Amino acid sequence: MRFYFSESEFIDTQEPIDLSIPIRDHSKGVRAWYLDFPKFDAVMENGFVGSVVKGGAVNFRNIQFNPHGHGTHTESFGHITPNEYPVSNCFAKYFFRATLISVLPEVLPNGDRVITRKLLEEKSIPHETEALVVRTLPNEKEKCEFNYSDTNPIYFDVDCMSVLSSREIAHLLVDIPSVDRESDNGVLAFHHAFWNVPANPAKHKTITELIFAHSDILDGEYILELQVSNFENDAAPSRPVLYKIKKEGRPSFLS
Numbered sequence: 001m002r003f004y005f006s007e008s009e010f011i012d013t014q015e016p017i018d019l020s021i022p023i024r025d026h027s028k029g030v031r032a033w034y035l036d037f038p039k040f041d042a043v044m045e046n047g048f049v050g051s052v053v054k055g056g057a058v059n060f061r062n063i064q065f066n067p068h069g070h071g072t073h074t075e076s077f078g079h080i081t082p083n084e085y086p087v088s089n090c091f092a093k094y095f096f097r098a099t100l101i102s103v104l105p106e107v108l109p110n111g112d113r114v115i116t117r118k119l120l121e122e123k124s125i126p127h128e129t130e131a132l133v134v135r136t137l138p139n140e141k142e143k144c145e146f147n148y149s150d151t152n153p154i155y156f157d158v159d160c161m162s163v164l165s166s167r168e169i170a171h172l173l174v175d176i177p178s179v180d181r182e183s184d185n186g187v188l189a190f191h192h193a194f195w196n197v198p199a200n201p202a203k204h205k206t207i208t209e210l211i212f213a214h215s216d217i218l219d220g221e222y223i224l225e226l227q228v229s230n231f232e233n234d235a236a237p238s239r240p241v242l243y244k245i246k247k248e249g250r251p252s253f254l255s
Contacts, residue, residue, distance in 0.1 A: 011223050011243035019133070019173065019211040020239040021144050023063075023071035030210055031069055032148040032177035038065035067235040069177070074208040074226065077195035078234035080188055086232045090206050096171060098131040098224035098242065099124075100213060105136060105154045112152065112181070117159040125163070131171035131224045132164065133242070135213040139175075144212050148177045155181045158189045171226060173208040173240055208238055221245055 004010040021030050025040040040061045043050035050060030067073040078085030101123040105113040115134065125132065136154050156179045164172065172179070172194065179190045195202050208226070222242040229236040 005223065005245075008247050008249060010246055010248065012246065013243070015243065016225075017217055017222075017242040017244075018239065019213055019242060020072040021210055021212050023065050023237060028145065030071060030144055030146055030148070032153075032210070033066070033069040034149045035066055035069040038063065038070050067231070067233065067237055068209075072208065072210050072212075072238055072240065073235050074206050074228045074238040074240075075235035076206060077197055077201045077203065079207075080191050080195070080197055081201065084232075085201075085203065085234065087206060087228060087234060087236050088230045088232070090204055091226070091228070092204070094226055096130040096224045096226065097126075097128050098133055098171075098173075098222045099126060099129040100133040100135065100217065100219050100222060100242070101125065102135045102137055102139070102219050104138075113154045115154065115156045115160060117157060117163055120160055120163040125167055126221060127167055129167050129169060129221075131173060131226070132167070132169045133173040133211070133213065133222075133224070133240075134175070135217075135219075136175055139213070139215045141212075143175060148182075150182075152182050153177055155179060156190045158193050161190070161193045164194070170202075170205050171208065171224070172206075173211050173224075175211050175213065177209055179207060179209070208240055211240060217242070 001013045002010045003013055023029060023038055026037050029037065040063050043060050043062060049056030052059055074087055076085050076087040076090050103115055103119050106116050107113055154176045180188045194207065195205055223245055225241045227239040227241065
């Protein structure tokens with residue numbers, strides 16, 4: 001199915017590019033922040049058996065996980081403020097013009113791997129970009145199963161905000177567990193700068209972490225569909241999906 005954004009631009013909704021890492025049961029999946037694996041447990045109470053394998057009529061599981069540390073998730077400024085602001089409140093729409101870039105972080109003398117303003121300035125980021133998708137290099141598939149706890153992962157230098165602000169980026173998507181350093185004494189400088197907290201919180205802006213963009217997905221411009229579970233929480237599991245932008249004169253009927 002074609003969906004036209006202009007007289008000459010469209011996406012094919014049957015060609016989605018999924019950037020999400022799923023939340024997996026028990027001994028699988030990505031983790032961060034010293035969390036154990038998620039738990040998927042069949043309800044077994046008062047004679048009810050919530051497992052078909054164990055003789056029940058249906059699978060009926062309780063699931064315990066943390067949206068910030070298990071799988072792809074999207075968060076609002078409520079992540080760093082005392083005021084509750086569910087991430088589901090950030091959206092008036094779900095489709096955005098997006099740009100995917102690949103970045104090899106700079107290595108500081110202390111061993112930190114950092115995405116800097118210079119690295120972003122070297123990339124082609126059109127001014128109409130609403131969502132910036134950042135893929136870090138090298139891009140191993142192990143990112144989907146990695147335990148990031150106590151590994152000092154890649155993070156963003158706060159000076160990157162000058163580039164993001166100049167482009168008016170509203171949605172930032174990254175394949176790392178946090179835009180800030182794993183251990184920074186709670187400063188969270190990039191989070192605060194991105195959302196302009198506490199001065200004037202940008203309620204429409206989001207950060208999506210722990211995505212995975214396969215290496216065969218080319219850098220460039222896309223349309224992003226940002227699907228976010230409707231949790232009344234500062235963060236929720238999400239499924240960002242890219243679509244290639246195709247150009248062709250709009251026909252008199254849509255196919």
